[in-house]
Amino acid sequence: MDGMMQEQPLIVSGILTFAERWHPTVEIVSRTAEGSVHRYSYADLGVRSRQLASALQALGVAPGERVATLAWNGYRHLEAYYAVSGMGAVLHTVNPRLFPEQLDYIINHGEASIVLVDLSFVPLLDQLADKLSQIEHVVIMTDRAHMPSCKLANVHCYEELLDSGSRAFAWPELDERSASALCYTSGTTGNPKGVLYSHRSMVLHAFASQSPNSIGFSQRDTVLVVVPQFHVFAWGTSFSALMAGAKLVFPGQGMDGASVYQLLREEQCTVSLAVPTIWMMLMAHLESVDGDLPALDRVVIGGSACPEAMIRTFEERYGVKVLHAWGMTETGPLGTLNHLQPKHDALDADQQIAVKLKQGKPIYGVDLRIVGEDGEVLPHDGETFGRLQIKGHWICSGYYKLENDTSVDADGWFETGDVATIDADGYMQITDRTKDVIKSGGEWISSIELENIAVGHADIQEAAVIAIEHPKWDERPLVVAVRVAGSTINSVDLLAYIGRFVAKWQVPDAVEFVDELPHGATGKLNKLSLRQKFQGYKLPTAD
Numbered sequence: 001m002d003g004m005m006q007e008q009p010l011i012v013s014g015i016l017t018f019a020e021r022w023h024p025t026v027e028i029v030s031r032t033a034e035g036s037v038h039r040y041s042y043a044d045l046g047v048r049s050r051q052l053a054s055a056l057q058a059l060g061v062a063p064g065e066r067v068a069t070l071a072w073n074g075y076r077h078l079e080a081y082y083a084v085s086g087m088g089a090v091l092h093t094v095n096p097r098l099f100p101e102q103l104d105y106i107i108n109h110g111e112a113s114i115v116l117v118d119l120s121f122v123p124l125l126d127q128l129a130d131k132l133s134q135i136e137h138v139v140i141m142t143d144r145a146h147m148p149s150c151k152l153a154n155v156h157c158y159e160e161l162l163d164s165g166s167r168a169f170a171w172p173e174l175d176e177r178s179a180s181a182l183c184y185t186s187g188t189t190g191n192p193k194g195v196l197y198s199h200r201s202m203v204l205h206a207f208a209s210q211s212p213n214s215i216g217f218s219q220r221d222t223v224l225v226v227v228p229q230f231h232v233f234a235w236g237t238s239f240s241a242l243m244a245g246a247k248l249v250f251p252g253q254g255m256d257g258a259s260v261y262q263l264l265r266e267e268q269c270t271v272s273l274a275v276p277t278i279w280m281m282l283m284a285h286l287e288s289v290d291g292d293l294p295a296l297d298r299v300v301i302g303g304s305a306c307p308e309a310m311i312r313t314f315e316e317r318y319g320v321k322v323l324h325a326w327g328m329t330e331t332g333p334l335g336t337l338n339h340l341q342p343k344h345d346a347l348d349a350d351q352q353i354a355v356k357l358k359q360g361k362p363i364y365g366v367d368l369r370i371v372g373e374d375g376e377v378l379p380h381d382g383e384t385f386g387r388l389q390i391k392g393h394w395i396c397s398g399y400y401k402l403e404n405d406t407s408v409d410a411d412g413w414f415e416t417g418d419v420a421t422i423d424a425d426g427y428m429q430i431t432d433r434t435k436d437v438i439k440s441g442g443e444w445i446s447s448i449e450l451e452n453i454a455v456g457h458a459d460i461q462e463a464a465v466i467a468i469e470h471p472k473w474d475e476r477p478l479v480v481a482v483r484v485a486g487s488t489i490n491s492v493d494l495l496a497y498i499g500r501f502v503a504k505w506q507v508p509d510a511v512e513f514v515d516e517l518p519h520g521a522t523g524k525l526n527k528l529s530l531r532q533k534f535q536g537y538k539l540p541t542a543d
Helices: 012-022 042-058 075-086 100-110 119-131 158-163 199-209 237-244 257-266 276-289 308-317 342-346 349-356 447-455 491-499 527-533
Strands: 027-031 037-041 066-070 090-093 114-117 137-140 155-157 179-184 194-198 222-225 247-250 271-274 298-301 321-327 334-337 366-371 386-392 414-422 428-433 438-440 443-445 460-470 474-483 510-513
Touching: 012 042, 012 075, 012 199, 012 237, 027 042, 027 075, 027 257, 037 042, 042 075, 042 158, 066 075, 066 100, 066 119, 075 090, 075 114, 075 179, 075 237, 075 247, 100 119, 100 179, 100 194, 114 119, 119 137, 137 158, 155 158, 179 199, 194 199, 199 237, 199 334, 222 237, 222 257, 237 247, 257 271, 257 276, 271 276, 276 298, 276 308, 308 321, 308 349, 308 447, 334 366, 342 349, 366 414, 428 447, 438 460, 443 447, 447 460, 447 474, 447 491, 460 527, 474 491, 491 510
Parallel strands: 027 247, 066 090, 066 114, 090 179, 114 137, 137 155, 222 247, 222 271, 271 298, 298 321, 474 510
Antiparallel strands: 027 037, 179 194, 321 334, 366 386, 386 414, 414 428, 438 443, 438 474, 460 474
């Protein structure tokens, strides 16, 4: 017996239709590549997105065809989100921070016929022009006055192209299971891999983001979206914030501490999302100007583990709640968020911090488990380490055009590549990537735990821990650290400090101080680069 309820497809254009109808005056603020600050409303976004969809259709973009973007966070990029997916084509966001060889691979593998490119990235695209034979049109996201010279063929001015489109364009009613967007992993090992999202997965993810146990945007929020729109769609914020009727603030390419602080203050932002490296820059700036954050209510920190010192600084010094989160390109991206339970209210500050350091509990729509090397499901005791697996409504079922794909097992569990624990209350904690975990004398040592401890020292700005081969113990940890400016801390003192928090056998064997650590295209520490740099390194305990 079937139910007797109305049914409408879960499609991206439905979010925009709702937003412009019921929150038409809500503001979208963008720093632009031209140097100005642009302001307009949800209603304006709706009109311009329809015009862009109409104009792209006139250029020959058909349903299922890929349209690539190389762009910072801004209102034009947001228009592309809704125009491309809404018309039935596939939005292909490309991470411009990747190496040219990876960009070449990604754009060609995705088979985009059109590229929408920010002014900042026209020179980058120029370098690749000879290798992108399938590109039929290039749209530079600016007005006629700022159009640059370039060697690209079939170039269009975004504003002129948009003006040629019809405001009366009607969003088609699409199959909710049809492809909506394509995003590639950062490709730290091998070629980047494509994740193809459906309309259904994106809308369900946006719904889940609205849960009080998730990010929980509301129409009272002003959201500074620092996490890039080319990085898993700004963690879904470009959809979930519109669903909530929240004001959006886009920083463009200004993601340094001073620029982020200026927007937080001037726009009175209540919530912001970014990776730890962004917040490190903000905190350094706050310290330099003796600043404060009176309007900011909460920050969402993901992409890599949030150090304890960062949580304490946000919450104890600035009164800002930290939401520690975890997810991946392959998970849409949100998998877990960390909110304390009522029983945690009775704990002291240090005990609460111990909980907050975990990546949190699954939000409705996904399920987690940890398994051993032989695939057996491991207990949720908070101590047992295992390979983290996930399944759910917005988890990828396999990679785009990848042969011999073994990422998902027969029961639908996706192999994340993370090593984690899950405690009795369901809080998951990433202890490492499977390729980064240090296996010493048959025991696992968490590089992430050691990094967080090291960064907790007042004289350490940033730290990474990697495995070094050892003749007796197989592998031992090496700390690679950046001192705070003016600090003279030495390796003996740092190792003694770390030894206060872990068992003796887990204390790293050595420390190397560097001026800066390498980061990947999404802001994460590039440990592959560090392992290559320190290949053949001889530990003092190796004799």
